[in-house]
Amino acid sequence: MSRDGVTVTGGPRATEARLLAGAVVLTSFxxxxxxxxxxxxxxxxxxxxxxxxxxxALVAHLTVRTFAPDADPTLLPLAFxxxxxxxxxxxxxxxxxxxxxAAAQTVWTAVSVGALCAxxxxxxxxxVFGRYQYTFGLLTIVLLLSPLIPGLTAGVINGAQLWIDLFxxxxxxxxxxKLTMVVFLAGYLERNRALLSVATQRIGPVMLPAARHLAPVxxxxxxxxxxxxxxxxxxTALLFFGAFIAMLYVATGxxxxxxxxxxxxxxxxxxxxxxxxxxxxxVSIWLDPWADVTGIGYQLAQSLFALGTGxxxxxxxxxxxxxxxxxxxxxxxxxxxxxxxxxxxxxxxLLLYLVIVVRGFRIAQTARDEFGTLLATGLTVxxxxxxxxxxxxxxxxxxxxxxxxxxxxxxxxxxxSNYLLIALLLRISDESRGAAKxxxxxxxxxxxxxxxx
Amino acid sequence: xxxQIGRVAAVTFLLFGALFxxxxxxxxxxxxxxxxxxxxxxxxxxxxxxxxxxxxxxxxAIARSVPTxxxxxxxxxxxxxxxxxxxxxxxxxxLQRSGLERALNEDLTGRSTEVVAQNLGELLGGSExxxxxxxxxIEPAVQRAARNALDGREGAVVALDPRTGAVLASYxxxxxxxxxxxxxxxxxxxxTWAALNERDDRPLIxxxxxxxxxxxxxxxxxxxxxxxxxxxxxxxxFPDEGVYDVPQTQANIGNFSGGVCDDGDEISLTDAMxxxxxxxxxxxxVELGDDAxxxxxxxxxxxxxxxxDLGVTDSVFxxxxxxxxxxxxxxxQRDVRATPLQMAVLAGSIANGGQLLxxxxxxxxxxxxxxxxxxxxxGRWTGPPGGGLPISPRTAQQLRSMMLDVVNSGTGTxxxxxxxxxxxxTGTAQTGGDPVAWFxxxxxxxxxxxxxxxxxxxxxxxxxxxxxIARSVLSAALEARG
Numbered sequence: 014m015s016r017d018g019v020t021v022t023g024g025p026r027a028t029e030a031r032l033l034a035g036a037v038v039l040t041s042f043x044x045x046x047x048x049x050x051x052x053x054x055x056x057x058x059x060x061x062x063x064x065x066x067x068x069x070a071l072v073a074h075l076t077v078r079t080f081a082p083d084a085d086p087t088l089l090p091l092a093f094x095x096x097x098x099x100x101x102x103x104x105x106x107x108x109x110x111x112x113x114x115a116a117a118q119t120v121w122t123a124v125s126v127g128a129l130c131a132x133x134x135x136x137x138x139x140x141v142f143g144r145y146q147y148t149f150g151l152l153t154i155v156l157l158l159s160p161l162i163p164g165l166t167a168g169v170i171n172g173a174q175l176w177i178d179l180f181x182x183x184x185x186x187x188x189x190x191k192l193t194m195v196v197f198l199a200g201y202l203e204r205n206r207a208l209l210s211v212a213t214q215r216i217g218p219v220m221l222p223a224a225r226h227l228a229p230v231x232x233x234x235x236x237x238x239x240x241x242x243x244x245x246x247x248x249t250a251l252l253f254f255g256a257f258i259a260m261l262y263v264a265t266g267x268x269x270x271x272x273x274x275x276x277x278x279x280x281x282x283x284x285x286x287x288x289x290x291x292x293x294x295x296v297s298i299w300l301d302p303w304a305d306v307t308g309i310g311y312q313l314a315q316s317l318f319a320l321g322t323g324x325x326x327x328x329x330x331x332x333x334x335x336x337x338x339x340x341x342x343x344x345x346x347x348x349x350x351x352x353x354x355x356x357x358x359x360x361x362x363l364l365l366y367l368v369i370v371v372r373g374f375r376i377a378q379t380a381r382d383e384f385g386t387l388l389a390t391g392l393t394v395x396x397x398x399x400x401x402x403x404x405x406x407x408x409x410x411x412x413x414x415x416x417x418x419x420x421x422x423x424x425x426x427x428x429x430s431n432y433l434l435i436a437l438l439l440r441i442s443d444e445s446r447g448a449a450k451x452x453x454x455x456x457x458x459x460x461x462x463x464x465x466x
Numbered sequence: 467x468x469x470q471i472g473r474v475a476a477v478t479f480l481l482f483g484a485l486f487x488x489x490x491x492x493x494x495x496x497x498x499x500x501x502x503x504x505x506x507x508x509x510x511x512x513x514x515x516x517x518x519x520x521x522x523x524x525x526x527a528i529a530r531s532v533p534t535x536x537x538x539x540x541x542x543x544x545x546x547x548x549x550x551x552x553x554x555x556x557x558x559x560x561l562q563r564s565g566l567e568r569a570l571n572e573d574l575t576g577r578s579t580e581v582v583a584q585n586l587g588e589l590l591g592g593s594e595x596x597x598x599x600x601x602x603x604i605e606p607a608v609q610r611a612a613r614n615a616l617d618g619r620e621g622a623v624v625a626l627d628p629r630t631g632a633v634l635a636s637y638x639x640x641x642x643x644x645x646x647x648x649x650x651x652x653x654x655x656x657x658t659w660a661a662l663n664e665r666d667d668r669p670l671i672x673x674x675x676x677x678x679x680x681x682x683x684x685x686x687x688x689x690x691x692x693x694x695x696x697x698x699x700x701x702x703x704f705p706d707e708g709v710y711d712v713p714q715t716q717a718n719i720g721n722f723s724g725g726v727c728d729d730g731d732e733i734s735l736t737d738a739m740x741x742x743x744x745x746x747x748x749x750x751x752v753e754l755g756d757d758a759x760x761x762x763x764x765x766x767x768x769x770x771x772x773x774x775d776l777g778v779t780d781s782v783f784x785x786x787x788x789x790x791x792x793x794x795x796x797x798x799q800r801d802v803r804a805t806p807l808q809m810a811v812l813a814g815s816i817a818n819g820g821q822l823l824x825x826x827x828x829x830x831x832x833x834x835x836x837x838x839x840x841x842x843x844x845g846r847w848t849g850p851p852g853g854g855l856p857i858s859p860r861t862a863q864q865l866r867s868m869m870l871d872v873v874n875s876g877t878g879t880x881x882x883x884x885x886x887x888x889x890x891x892t893g894t895a896q897t898g899g900d901p902v903a904w905f906x907x908x909x910x911x912x913x914x915x916x917x918x919x920x921x922x923x924x925x926x927x928x929x930x931x932x933x934x935i936a937r938s939v940l941s942a943a944l945e946a947r948g
Contacts, residue, residue, distance in 0.1 A: 263470040306505040314505060320492045321500020322508050337507050356493035360486065367482055374475040378468045386467050390474065397478045401485060410488045 025086035025446075026078045032090030033070045040066050040097025043330065047101055050331030051108060058104060058115065065119045066097045069126040076130040080137075081443035083450060085376060088442075091369050092435045095420035096122055096428070098362065101330075102349055103423045106342040109335040114342050114423045121425035125432035132436035139440055143384045146200025149193045156190035171340075171415065173246050185426035187249050188417075192433055195256055195391035202264035203384045210265040247285070247292065248402050248414030254278060255398040260391045263377075299412035312339045316407045319352035320359075327355030342423040344415045348407050362421070363404065370397045376438055381445040389441050392434050510559055514538040519574045519597035519834070521554055521566055523604040529554045529567065534650070542567075542648040548641045549613055552672035553604065553776070553827060556644035560655040565672075566600065566828070569775055573598045573831045573840075596834045603632035603829040603842065611942030612637040615935040621919035622673040622806040623935065625943050628814035628914040631823035631844055634943055636807070638673035640665075675778040678803035679918060682895030683742045683928065684906045685798030687812065687865060689751050690739055692762035694861040696754060698735065700868055706733040710745035712752070715790035719748045719797070722894065722927075739868045740876035742892060744797050751796020756787045759796065765856035766812045767822060772847055774807070775828045781808040798895055809906045810916040811847070812856075816869065817889075817908035820862035822847045822854040869907060873933075878905060880933035883941055886910060890936065892928030900924055905932035909940040912947055 041063030048059030070093050077084055100122065104115035136142075142149065160166050160174050167176035167183055176183050202209070258274035285292045294309055302310040302317070315338045322328065333352035335341040341349050351359040373393030380386040399419055406413035417427040492500070502509060517540055521529040528550045531540040542557040544550065555565020563571055576597035612623035612635045625635040646658040662670055671677055694700070708726045710719045727733055727743035738746035751759055763783035764770070771778040781804040787795055794800040807825060815822045824847045831840040846854030857865070869889030872878040877892040890907020902920040905928050909915075917932040917939070 259474045263467050263474060266467070266470050303505075314503075317492060317496075317500050318503060318506040318508065320489070321497045321503075322506065324493055324497040324501070334508055334511070351489075351493065356489060359489055359493070363482065363485060363489070367479075370478055370482075371475070374471055374478075377471050383467065386471070390471055394474065394478070397481075401478075401481050404485050405481075405488070408485070408488045408492055410484060 024082075025084070026074070026082060029077065029086035029089055030074055032087065033074055033093060036090045036094035036097060037063065037067045037070050039094060040101060043098065043101045044104070046330050047105055047108075061119065062097070062100050062104065062115070065122060066093065066100065069093075069123055073126050073129060076133055077439060080133045081439050083446035083452065084439040084443035085372055085446075087372055088369060088435050088438055091365050091372075092420055092432065095362070095365055098350070099346065099418075099421035099423070099428075102346055102421065103342050105331065105353070106335045106346070106349060106423075108331070110341070112342065117425070118423050118428070121428050124425070125429045128429055129432040129436040129439075132433060133440060136437075136440055138444060139385055139388055139437060140382060142196050142388070143200045143203060146197050146204070149200065150197040153190045153193045153197055156186040156193060159186045173415075175246055182425070185424065187246060188424075188426040188430035189433075191249070191252065191256075191395055192392070192430055192437070194253060195260070195395060196388065198257060198260050199384055199387035199391055202260055202387050206264045206383065209261070210267060246414075246416075247295070248399075248406075248416035251402055251414070252395060252398050252416070256391050256394045259394040260387055263390045264383075264387055295412045295414065299409060302409065312345070313407075313409060313413055315339065316345055316348040316413075317409065319348040320408065323352035323355045323359075325356045327351070327353045327358055329353060340415065343417060344403060344422065345407060346422050347404050347418050350421075363400075366397070366400045366419070369393075372442075373397075373438055376442040376445070379445045380441050381448050385441045385444065389438060392437055396431070396434060504562075511538065513575065514540055514559070516540070516575050517596035518542065518557070519576065519599045521550075521570075521574070521600045521602065523550065523602045523609065524606040526606055528602075529557070529644075536650055538650045541650060544644050544648070547643040547645050549609060549637070550604075551641045551644050552638050552674065553602070553636060554644060556647040558647045558655055559650060560652055561647060561659060565776060566602075569777075570600050570828065570831070573600055576833075598834070598839060599832045600828060601830040601832060602827050603627075603634065604636065604827060605634045605943065605946040607946045608635040608939060608943045609637055611635070611939045612935075613639075615917075615938040616919070619919055620667065620673070620921045621917070621935075623915070623917050623939055624674050624806045624810040625913055625915045625939055626810050626814055626825055627947075628817035628823070628908060628911060630842075631811075631814065631825045632829065632842065633825055633827040634913065634946070635939060636674050636827060638671075640667050640669040642669040672776075673806065673918070673920075675774065675776060675805050675807045678779055678781055678805050679902045679904075679920060680800075680895035680897060681798040681802060681804045681809065682893035682902060682904055683744075683747075683798055684809060684891045684893035684904045685796070685802055685804075686739060686742065686747045686893075687816070687869075687891050687906065688763050688766060688768075689747050689754070689759065689796050690735060690868065691766070691857050691861055691865060692754050692758050693735065693750055694864050695762065695857060696758065700734065700736040700864050702735050703732040704735070704738060704746045704749065706730050706743070707745050710748045710793070712748065712793045713789050717790060719744050719793055721745055736868050736871060739891070740871045742872075742877050748793040748796050752789055752793050756792050759783070759792070760785070761851065762856070763802075765822075765850055765852040766815065767808055767847065767850050767856075768804070770849055771805070772808060772811050773824050773843070773849070775826055775843070778807055779805055781805055798893060806916040806918045809904070809918075810914055813890075813906045813908055813916060814914035815856055816862050816865045817911055817914045818862075819859045820855060820857045822850065822852075822856050866908075873907065877927075877929040878907065878933045880929055881905060881907060881937045881940070883909065883937060883944075886940075886944060888937075888940060890915075890933065892933060894927040894929075901926055903928045903931040905929075905936040907936060907940075909944055913940055913943040915940055915943075 044059040044062040048056045073089055100118055103118045107115050159177050165177045167178045170176055175185050175187055258271050261270045298310050298313055302313040306314045319338050330353050335349040338345045370393055377386050377389035380389050396419055403416050403418050405411040417424050419431045518531040520527040529544050531542050534541045555567045557563050557567040574597045576595055608625055616639050620639050622638040626633045642662055646654050706726050706728045712718050721727055721744050727741050760783050768781045768783040771780045784801040791800055795802050811825055824845055826842045829842050830838050832838050848854045869891055873881050873888045873890050878890045881888055881890050886909050888909045890905050893904035895902040900921045903922055903926045905917040907915055915936050917935045919931050922931045
């Protein structure tokens with residue numbers, strides 16, 4: 014028995030290997046089914062997808078086995094299953110629209126898994142990040158601003174200026190900025206946790222810490238928000254803010270922060286509504302997508318049509334109409350899955366995220382130091398919030414803003430960022446479990462100290 | 467910090483819970499509504515995956531579906547497009563459907579709209595059945611004769627069989643080409659649609675049934691019917707005066723010629739009809755009274771519209787007329803309005819001995835194997851007062867012979883066909899602009915006809931403009947029917 018109750022023989026890595034094999038087999042099966050919907054002879058793309066996933070999974074597994082032997086065994090298989098599903102459905106969209114994205118996404122999968130391996134290889138303790146918190150803070154701002162730099166920018170695409178062209182490749186630095194932002198916040202909050210927890214000022218009924226302690230945090234958040242509003246990427250701004258508030262609350266235990274955050278968010282949202290035409294449009298679509306079904310409401314209406322047509326069991330793989338849904342390979346890939354695999358398939362996808370989130374919070378709770386706890390919390394909330402914002406947007410629970418569905422949507426930067434996120438969670442979990450096992454006396458001492466506190 | 471993480475996790479789970487609930491609502495509760503939403507293209511694509519049944523006139527498929535290589539599997543084409551446009555309508559991915567394409571959609575697809583949406587499996591399995599064929603009562607030769615006789619002028623022609631109500635020709639100018647509207651290129655559809663709607667002559671309006679016109683002197687048939695039903699005879703004499711001094715007004719009524727109708731002494735009802743004498747009919751209308759005239763008009767179907775395979779606008783005889791208005795109405799002026807189809811039904815009831823029959827253009831609906839699923843909607847039009855018996859057989863006979871006189875030696879001689887009993891009544895309604903020229907009549911007991919030409923010049927008359935058209939169409943109909 015492992016500590017988290019995963020029954021295994023041969024430890025967490027054996028579990029991981031079996032789950033990974035399952036993910037690869039499931040994905041290959043789906044790829045073959047999709048291939049057969051094209052032609053009776055299995056197209057090579059189906060085999061390529063399966064093989065690529067198998068090879069990258071093997072490499073990732075061996076790396077984890079070597080460099081993070083005690084890491085959580087479920088994260089990697091979950092990421093691969095979602096990634097594999099993404100590859101199949103990006104291919105599905107290719108078939109429907111004549112695009113050719115699946116090949117690029119396969120390459121990006123290899124690159125991203127390589128980055129995951131490199132991270133595990135290079136970063137043995139996440140605490141090293143804590144020393145460079147301001148570097149990460151600065152990096153966040155640079156990354157966010159980089160699409161505005163002439164010569165680097167890829168210009169305004171779909172109403173937002175979020176991309177840069179680097180070595181002939183299109184890259185969305187904001188995806189990486191999510192991670193650096195969380196790293197910065199984790200470091201900053203860890204260091205100033207005590208100060209931020211002590212309320213010395215009273216604003217009405219709310220007690221707040223001294224402004225000088227709060228200021229840098231607020232400043233960072235406000236800047237990120239302003240930049241995001243400037244870049245017109247509301248989804249990512251919301252994501253940053255959610256992660257920021259959650260981390261602040263976890264660090265300080267003061268409900269005043271989320272309360273204050275909610276008020277601040279409400280105010281910011283109101284300002285954005287007054288200030289930005291595109292925000293007003295988003296809200297009006299959300300309130301009544303049917304008012305202009307062929308115009309501004311088209312995307313949301315098509316999403317709902319796809320899901321409604323899919324119903325409980327879906328039309329079946331390859332039998333839906335992803336060509337009718339705008340951004341079907343990126344933002345809207347969830348409804349393509351929903352149409353073809355139905356409520357059942359969509360529910361499975363959401364459950365996969367939920368399991369990652371549960372494991373993420375568990376890793377946060379068992380991390381061997383506060384920095385790790387805060388980092389894991391921030392990473393997990395980021396992933397959860399991103400999933401919520403896009404799925405909620407596509408299902409009209411919240412206003413729709415264009416962001417990617419982690420691991421599934423087409424997009425190299427996003428995939429890379431998500432695998433790095435998983436790499437960090439793997440590292441944090443490996444540290445704490447390794448310490449608990451006494452793998453490293455130094456780590457063990459840390460863990461013991463933590464348990465006493 | 468673990469307690470806080472637990473709470474953050476709890477909030478996260480709540481949000482995911484909301485996602486799950488919402489997803490269930492969409493995919494289960496709202497599924498039908500969303501799947502069948504008119505803007506959901508899936509529905510229209512499935513509909514276009516069905517080989518829609520043809521619409522057939524005589525032996526010709528006037529609307530048929532041909533397979534394509536495109537996203538929409540079948541293209542609706544109309545080989546003799548403009549000739550039948552007002553009957554077939556269009557079948558458009560952008561504008562939905564009109565005409566018979568709309569009215570008979572379920573027959574043509576072979577299933578109800580809901581079934582189209584649900585039989586996805588059947589469609590994917592490639593086992594879909596073609597739709598049913600709709601056979602029209604239209605005789606292509608008569609339809610063509612109507613078009614040729616109108617010769618591009620604005621107007622409408624309706625010919626029907628007075629014994630059954632079967633419409634043999636229903637043609638209106640201007641017309642349009644439904645092919646570009648029924649194509650699969652949205653830009654072409656939109657451009658064509660915009661151009662058609664911008665035209666001042668409104669080619670999308672079917673002037674046989676969707677528009678009403680002042681009937682002018684053809685309304686004298688209704689006045690005469692009321693008079694005969696009230697006990698007067700065709701031989702009853704009336705003062706033959708150049709001007710009828712209408713009570714309660716200075717706006718008196720004169721004759722078309724400007725003088726008296728005959729010798730300035732007395733004139734019979736038959737002769738008054740033959741030469742279309744305004745002074746007699748205005749006087750007669752006032753003497754019969756508002757209620758008697760309205761009752762007779764409504765017995766013929768006014769203030770209502772005949773039941774038909776396509777929508778028909780109500781023909782109107784106004785309520786609560788004062789005496790001056792009544793005098794004007796009696797000669798078909800002022801606010802009296804009629805559709806050409808209504809007048810053809812009226813003519814049919816005179817030709818067939820007094821029965822108001824339901825007009826119909828659909829003769830049969832047949833399944834793809836040729837078996838008849840449905841026949842025509844025939845029978846009496848029982849809606850109006852009198853239950854579809856507007857006049858006695860005796861009155862019908864009297865009106866009939868009066869109409870024969872009109873064509874033999876009156877205003878309608880241009881409609882005469884040698885060796886055939888042709889009867890009719892001309893009309894020239896003053897509207898302020900060009901008059902509306904009418905001919906309403908019959909040939910034997912086999913064809914009833916209405917010709918209406920609204921813009922044929924300021925000196926156009928029913929006798930000069932409409933009667934010759936009627937003659938051509940009646941000849942074609944007699945020939946077509948053997």
